[in-house]
Each structure stands twice: as structure tokens, then as C-alpha cells.
Amino acid sequence: MTESDEKWTLTIVIPAYNEEDAIGSTISRCLDAREMIKREGGVDEVEIIVVSDGSSDRTVEIAKTFSDIGVIVFEHNRGYGAALKEGFAQGKGNLVSFLDADGTCDPRVFAQLCRAVIDQGGDIVLGSRLGPDTKMPAIRKLGNRIFAALLGFLCGQWVTDTGSGMRVMRRSSLERLYPLPDGLHFTPSMSTRALMNGLNVIEVPMPYEERIGTSKLSVIHDGLRFLRVIVEGVLCYRPERLFLFGFTFCAIVSLLLAAYPIEYYVKTWRVEDGMIYRVLIGFLFASVGFLQLCGAALANRMSALRPLRREDQTFWASTVSLMFEGKALAALIGLALVIALWLLGPGLFEYLTTGKVSPTNLHWSRLLVGIFAILSAFQALITGVLLRVLAIWRVQEELRGRRAHPEVDRRRSDDS
Missing domain, CATH: 3.90.550.10 (Spore Coat Polysaccharide Biosynthesis Protein SpsA; Chain A)
Structure with a gap:
């Protein structure tokens, strides 16, 4: 009918x-x-x-x-x-x-x-x-x-x-x-x-x-x-959307705060000390934003473990998850560490050789951005490890389901 x-x-x-x-x-x-x-x-x-x-x-x-x-x-x-x-x-x-x-x-x-x-x-x-x-x-x-x-x-x-x-x-x-x-x-x-x-x-x-x-x-x-x-x-149902919303907000605020110091640095190759408060607040928003990006990737994979999960994924949810896997994760961590080494290397080398650090080699702005790069690298690494754990858990869940319902696998084999 x-x-x-x-x-x-x-x-x-x-x-x-x-x-x-x-x-x-x-x-x-x-x-x-x-x-x-x-x-x-x-x-x-x-x-x-x-x-x-x-x-x-x-x-x-x-x-x-x-x-x-x-x-x-x-x-x-x-x-x-x-x-x-x-x-x-x-x-x-x-x-x-x-x-x-x-x-x-x-x-x-x-x-x-x-x-x-x-x-x-x-x-x-x-x-x-x-x-x-x-x-x-x-x-x-x-x-x-x-x-x-x-x-x-x-x-x-x-x-x-x-x-x-x-x-x-x-x-x-x-x-x-x-x-x-x-x-x-x-x-x-x-x-x-x-x-x-x-x-x-x-x-x-x-x-x-x-x-x-x-x-x-x-x-x-x-x-x-x-x-x-x-x-x-x-x-x-879609926990990653909430984290992506938070990331978008934090990213916009941090970019607005960073716009003037970046423009000033490009013109003069230096940053005024009076900009420290703007940079600190921008650093805070950027850190929280990247943490929410990590949360979006984890939430997207965690939702796949629900009994009534939805298999369809949005473009952004899939893209964010892929950022913290395989070669993309290695490239992200490598880039962050290279930036940190470039910014902190001269000051660290001076400290190891002379026992002191001059403002020329380790200005506060270089220190803040370098710390942010290192923090981001560790957050990305931990997120990648947790995503791998979730992937293992899902495979184990599917194996348990097949053992509990072997007739489903037999029907799939017959159909193929």
C-alpha cells in the first residue's frame, strides 16, 4: 500500500x-x-x-x-x-x-x-x-x-x-x-x-x-x-558544532586584537611595550579557540560511539578531525615547533652560553607567541592520541557487534 x-x-x-x-x-x-x-x-x-x-x-x-x-x-x-x-x-x-x-x-x-x-x-x-x-x-x-x-x-x-x-x-x-x-x-x-x-x-x-x-x-x-x-x-547530536561556534568566535576576537600589533610590527619591525595587554588578551582567546578546535574534533568522533549515532558528517567537522590525524597532525605539530624554535631559539642559546638573556634576543612578544606555539603543539598531540583511542574503541565495538550478530555478516557476504 x-x-x-x-x-x-x-x-x-x-x-x-x-x-x-x-x-x-x-x-x-x-x-x-x-x-x-x-x-x-x-x-x-x-x-x-x-x-x-x-x-x-x-x-x-x-x-x-x-x-x-x-x-x-x-x-x-x-x-x-x-x-x-x-x-x-x-x-x-x-x-x-x-x-x-x-x-x-x-x-x-x-x-x-x-x-x-x-x-x-x-x-x-x-x-x-x-x-x-x-x-x-x-x-x-x-x-x-x-x-x-x-x-x-x-x-x-x-x-x-x-x-x-x-x-x-x-x-x-x-x-x-x-x-x-x-x-x-x-x-x-x-x-x-x-x-x-x-x-x-x-x-x-x-x-x-x-x-x-x-x-x-x-x-x-x-x-x-x-x-x-x-x-x-x-x-x-552535533556536539562539534558548539565547539566550532566557540572556535569561530575566539578566532575572530583574537584576530581583531592582533591586527594592530601585526600591522605595527610589519611597518617598524618591533612591538611597543604598551601593546602587551592587547597581545595577552589575544593570546588568551587564541589559546581557548584552539582548545575548542581540539574539542570539536574529539566531540565529532565521540558522537560516533552513540547507539543512535548519525553517520553523515559536515564538511567542517570532517576537515577538523582530519587535521589531527596522520601526516596532517605531524605537519601541524612540526610547524608549531619550528615557529617556537625560531622565536625562542636565539634567547635559549644565549642563556645556555652566557647565563643571561637580553631583550633583543627574547622580547616578551617572542616569548608569548613561542609559548603559544608550544602549547598548541602539545594540545594537537594529545588530541591526536585521544582520537586514535576513540578509533580503537569503535573498531572494538564493531567487532563485538559482529560476534553478537554473526548472521548480519553472513547476509552481507551472501549479498556481495
Whole structure:
């Protein structure tokens, strides 16, 4: 059976925590939109489930007045994400979705989201709240754009709204997204894991209204939590990107700091003593930057040892790893040591022969750059050794896997 012939059932989960002012109208709008979702979204059946997350007001009472929906009741507040996961688990749809209970989202948009899944092969389709029809408060709009830009830079894929509270996904995609958190940071965590794990993420612009009742989001507290979720997601799937981001930042700062002393040295063949502070700070950034470059190479190889590893590598990740292997590593260490010897050699020779060092043979600038070269050589050497250890570990892991599943090797031999 082809995908076009498949029967599609959409499960809509509505998480609700003390939403007595909005839950009735949200459910009514979902019920009214069912026929449109079926007709325009290509869906055969629509299932609606309300999950009361420990509500202490009339949310449950109001939800139970509707006979055509399912109602799940948590006795105690377990969190936004926990409510959604329970709704997904009890729903029967091969398409699972959710929208917030606060009246901000239009359920009719589900038709477009479902159509994007079915026609465009989307694994997750987000309703973007940042389109021209949005009524989102300015501070939240700014925060969402910042998080989207950060996630896009780190992932290499761009979405405009990482925290959208309205989306549709294939049930089969959930196993590639779990585990997901129980709290309000469920949505940015899902977006991060989806982008990092290679799922096909599609966005559809949608209108967004001001919420009914008081928002449960804290701009600062939840903003920091969303940031942590994004960073943790990157560390889980693409840790090298975070280190490469840090390296790029440090490299730019160190080059800006070094530009004037280098220009002055080229013109006068000397460095003024007053530049020492600029050079020291530049040396610090350069050292931290090179250390993060080493970290990127190690993180890239370490991620290959994960049970759910991704085999595809970006150009920069592969290039950085190759810098610390074989002839490239030997050339890097050799170049660093030659530079160190050139800068420190005259002063060292003078000290060994006379017992003292003159500023002419070992100026502080030569000493700093020489030390940086030696430090970089040792960091590169240690990184290369650790990469070799990781390579040995991976070979051992593959051998253990072959011993545990010899039938896989036999099938590969037969195919070849």
C-alpha cells in the first residue's frame, strides 16, 4: 500500500492547566474544524483528547461536557510535556498533533499542517506563529527569533519558530524524538532533536491571537531553560558544532586584537611595550579557540560511539578531525615547533652560553607567541592520541557487534 492509499487518523492533544476561561471555546473550535480538516487535510478521522494537567479550577468539568472527545485527568501537575506524551500514548492516530488550550491557535490550520505531512513527506510540520498575522507580544517575539537564529546556526537548518504550540507529526517520528522533557521546554526540545536528528521539518505560517487568561510562561526563567534545552540538544547530536561556534568566535576576537600589533610590527619591525595587554588578551582567546578546535574534533568522533549515532558528517567537522590525524597532525605539530624554535631559539642559546638573556634576543612578544606555539603543539598531540583511542574503541565495538550478530555478516557476504 502506497502512502497516498494509507488511511490517516489525526489525534489532537490539548494540554490544559487551569484553562477554564478558554478550554470550552478551544474544544468547540476543534470540533467545528473536524470536517474541514478531513476534507482539506486528507485525513479520514480526527480524534480529540484533552489532558488536564492537575487543574484546580473548572477545566475538567467544562471538558467533560463535550461527549465527542477524550478527557485524561492528572491528579497533580506533572508538566506540559508530560500531558502531551500521555495524550500521544493514549491516542490512536498515525498522525499526532497538539495545540495550546489558551485560544491562541486556530484549529483549522491543522488542515494545512496535515496536508504538508502527507503531500510533502514532512516528519514534523510546525505552525509558525511569527507570520504577518501574529499578535504575539513583542518581547516573546524577540525571544523566539533569537532562539530560532541560534538553533539554525548550530543545526545548519532554519526554522522561524522553535517553540510553536501547534504542530503535526507522524507517530513513527516519536521514537526518534524521545526522550522529551515533561515541562514547558518540551517544544524547543522537540524542535532541536528533530533538526539535529535529520527529520524533515516543515513550517506553515499561521495566525496567532492573544491568549485568553494569564500566561504561565516566565520570559527570563523559561527563556534560560529554552536556551539550555537547545544547547543540550546540540551536545547530544552535533556536539562539534558548539565547539566550532566557540572556535569561530575566539578566532575572530583574537584576530581583531592582533591586527594592530601585526600591522605595527610589519611597518617598524618591533612591538611597543604598551601593546602587551592587547597581545595577552589575544593570546588568551587564541589559546581557548584552539582548545575548542581540539574539542570539536574529539566531540565529532565521540558522537560516533552513540547507539543512535548519525553517520553523515559536515564538511567542517570532517576537515577538523582530519587535521589531527596522520601526516596532517605531524605537519601541524612540526610547524608549531619550528615557529617556537625560531622565536625562542636565539634567547635559549644565549642563556645556555652566557647565563643571561637580553631583550633583543627574547622580547616578551617572542616569548608569548613561542609559548603559544608550544602549547598548541602539545594540545594537537594529545588530541591526536585521544582520537586514535576513540578509533580503537569503535573498531572494538564493531567487532563485538559482529560476534553478537554473526548472521548480519553472513547476509552481507551472501549479498556481495
